[in-house]
Amino acid sequence: MAQDPRFTRPVTAHEADKGQALTFDTLPLDCGRALTPVTVAYITHGTLNADKSNAVLICHALTGDQFVASTNPVTGKPGWWISLIGPGKPIDTDRFFVICANVIGGCMGSTGPADLDPATGKPYGLTFPLITIRDMVRAQKLLVDALGIRKLFAVVGGSMGGMQVLQWAASYPESVRAAIPIACAARHSAQNIALHEVGRQAIMADPEWKNGDYANQGTFPSKGLAVARMAAHITYLSEAALQRKFGRNLQNRASLSFQFAPDFQIESYLHYQGASFVDRFDANSYLYITRAMDYFDLAEEHDGKLADVFRGSPTRFCIIAFSSDWLFPPAENKIVAHALNAVAGNVSFVEIKSDKGHDAFLLDEPEMFAAVDGFIDAAAREAGIP
Amino acid sequence: MSELRPELAAIAGMIRPGTRVLDVGCGDGALLDHLVHNKGVDGRGIEISQQNVNACVARGLSVVQGDADTDLGEYPAGVFDAVILSQTIQATEKPAKVLKDMLRIGNRVAVSLPNFGYWKVRASLLMHGRMPRTRTLDQTWYDTPNIHLCTLADFIGLTQEVGAMISEAHTLDDAGHTRRIRPGTVTGGFFGPNLMAPGAIFLIKQGSARPD
Numbered sequence: 001m002a003q004d005p006r007f008t009r010p011v012t013a014h015e016a017d018k019g020q021a022l023t024f025d026t027l028p029l030d031c032g033r034a035l036t037p038v039t040v041a042y043i044t045h046g047t048l049n050a051d052k053s054n055a056v057l058i059c060h061a062l063t064g065d066q067f068v069a070s071t072n073p074v075t076g077k078p079g080w081w082i083s084l085i086g087p088g089k090p091i092d093t094d095r096f097f098v099i100c101a102n103v104i105g106g107c108m109g110s111t112g113p114a115d116l117d118p119a120t121g122k123p124y125g126l127t128f129p130l131i132t133i134r135d136m137v138r139a140q141k142l143l144v145d146a147l148g149i150r151k152l153f154a155v156v157g158g159s160m161g162g163m164q165v166l167q168w169a170a171s172y173p174e175s176v177r178a179a180i181p182i183a184c185a186a187r188h189s190a191q192n193i194a195l196h197e198v199g200r201q202a203i204m205a206d207p208e209w210k211n212g213d214y215a216n217q218g219t220f221p222s223k224g225l226a227v228a229r230m231a232a233h234i235t236y237l238s239e240a241a242l243q244r245k246f247g248r249n250l251q252n253r254a255s256l257s258f259q260f261a262p263d264f265q266i267e268s269y270l271h272y273q274g275a276s277f278v279d280r281f282d283a284n285s286y287l288y289i290t291r292a293m294d295y296f297d298l299a300e301e302h303d304g305k306l307a308d309v310f311r312g313s314p315t316r317f318c319i320i321a322f323s324s325d326w327l328f329p330p331a332e333n334k335i336v337a338h339a340l341n342a343v344a345g346n347v348s349f350v351e352i353k354s355d356k357g358h359d360a361f362l363l364d365e366p367e368m369f370a371a372v373d374g375f376i377d378a379a380a381r382e383a384g385i386p
Numbered sequence: 387m388s389e390l391r392p393e394l395a396a397i398a399g400m401i402r403p404g405t406r407v408l409d410v411g412c413g414d415g416a417l418l419d420h421l422v423h424n425k426g427v428d429g430r431g432i433e434i435s436q437q438n439v440n441a442c443v444a445r446g447l448s449v450v451q452g453d454a455d456t457d458l459g460e461y462p463a464g465v466f467d468a469v470i471l472s473q474t475i476q477a478t479e480k481p482a483k484v485l486k487d488m489l490r491i492g493n494r495v496a497v498s499l500p501n502f503g504y505w506k507v508r509a510s511l512l513m514h515g516r517m518p519r520t521r522t523l524d525q526t527w528y529d530t531p532n533i534h535l536c537t538l539a540d541f542i543g544l545t546q547e548v549g550a551m552i553s554e555a556h557t558l559d560d561a562g563h564t565r566r567i568r569p570g571t572v573t574g575g576f577f578g579p580n581l582m583a584p585g586a587i588f589l590i591k592q593g594s595a596r597p598d
Contacts, residue, residue: 378446
């Protein structure tokens with residue numbers, strides 16, 4: 001039943017495990033439309049045990065993908081969370097069956113705006129429906145059901161991945177034994193929506209964007225997408241980390257050039273981040289996925305009462321925040337912990353001291369590894385997973 | 387597992403097996419761990435230090451990094467059978483509010499605290515004219531987190547003020563050993579526990595009914 005995934009961007013590492021994809025008849029969406037059919041591309045690591053009780057779903061962030069613990073076939077780079085996931089790691093692939101799927105709206109094999117619309121035979125572009133975090137989770141539920149898994153041992157993710165974790169616990173509480181939302185929030189803040197809008201406008205201002213129809217017109221809004229990435233990348237770091245890493249250091253020169261070519265190391269670094277991003281990501285995907293994050297407000301369907309989202313939840317939560325994260329500050333993460341406290345939920349909340357900003361969740365943070373390790377291990381003992 | 391120090395063991399003795407318990411200021415989780423594993427308790431903790439929270443989570447406990455002064459308000463009424471506050475009340479900003487919150491959240495509240503009325507403390511202040519430093523209160527006045535020290539009599543006064551009653555009392559001696567006493571005797575007589583005990587543990591609950 002599973003097929004090979006189709007990536008929007010060219011494959012550079014042909015020997016890498018490309019994972020697989022499953023196509024489902026239809027996926028109803030929050031906007032009222034449906035994706036018919038819908039494909040979910042995913043990869044798995046480890047072995048599903050006989051009673052299918054050891055599955056861990058990893059949810060990726062805005063620009064992430066399913067290549068969480070193995071070489072990315074498009075970039076040739078190692079998996080984005082190999083610090084946390086792999087044999088002997090806190091999420092041990094010798095012990096757990098790890099699943100990671102590309103979100104819908106993405107460009108790594110799951111149905112997204114760069115795919116062909118079966119109705120027209122042409123790439124969707126802006127005719128692709130607006131999607132939400134809940135839609136992404138709905139698609140993942142189709143996959144998890146198709147794999148025969150009734151209850152996930154754990155759902156884990158950072159940033160937008162953390163939003164999906166919360167949505168999983170809210171939508172399918174009986175299917176989530178343990179949840180680890182990291183560096184996220186129960187709703188996207190005004191500041192974060194504002195930052196996303198800057199990125200989207202950068203893409204839309206690129207003449208090559210062609211009102212989203214660039215795939216049909218043979219162009220690509222590389223400049224706009226690169227600027228969007230550069231602006232976003234600043235928000236993933238912290239003032240202290242930028243100062244420590246780059247300061248006012250000059251790039252390959254002894255003195256200021258008195259020109260607009262990059263003088264400072266931080267400028268070249270951002271240019272590099274922008275340039276490498278456009279080789280692996282689709283501009284319309286960026287629009288759609290940022291919009292999905294903006295629309296995220298978990299309490300909305302409970303009249304703004306976040307605690308009601310989790311009333312009676314059987315899930316154990318471990319919420320992790322980073323002190324220097326100004327995109328999803330610890331206080332935003334803690335709102336979720338308070339909501340869980342208010343309904344006597346089972347929750348741990350850990351604030352990790354780090355000066356690495358939002359990106360800390362992807363980096364070498366031993367305190368985070370220890371928290372995940374302890375939490376997972378205790379939950380596994382409770383679940384009777386050896 | 388290392389053995390609980392006698393004070394924590396006395397608190398553990400007040401906890402009913404299989405109940406839901408909140409340990410406020412749970413430190414590295416030694417007591418909570420004991421309650422979860424030996425008494426089948428559904429345990430939760432609040433702890434202010436990141437290092438301690440991480441230690442707790444790493445041993446599989448459900449602990450929220452937070453502060454008794456600000457975070458107890460988030461908990462609903464009556465969801466815990468017992469709430470524990472071990473050697474923490476004297477470090478809170480608003481002890482009366484913390485105590486009221488705990489009595490609201492839990493059916494029973496276990497509090498242990500150092501006794502500033504202990505004779506060695508009194509003698510030290512009298513003899514040296516400086517803020518006393520003892521085994522249990524061993525920091526300088528400018529470094530100590532203990533901003534609201536009180537005597538056992540003071541604490542009993544507070545429980546009465548917030549409409550609570552003491553249903554069980556234990557004194558602590560200098561070696562850390564505990565002795566169960568009748569609650570009524572804590573302030574009784576000049577040479578009672580308020581003078582002779584370096585600390586005490588109380589089990590309190592709302593109302594003024596007969597002690598159980």
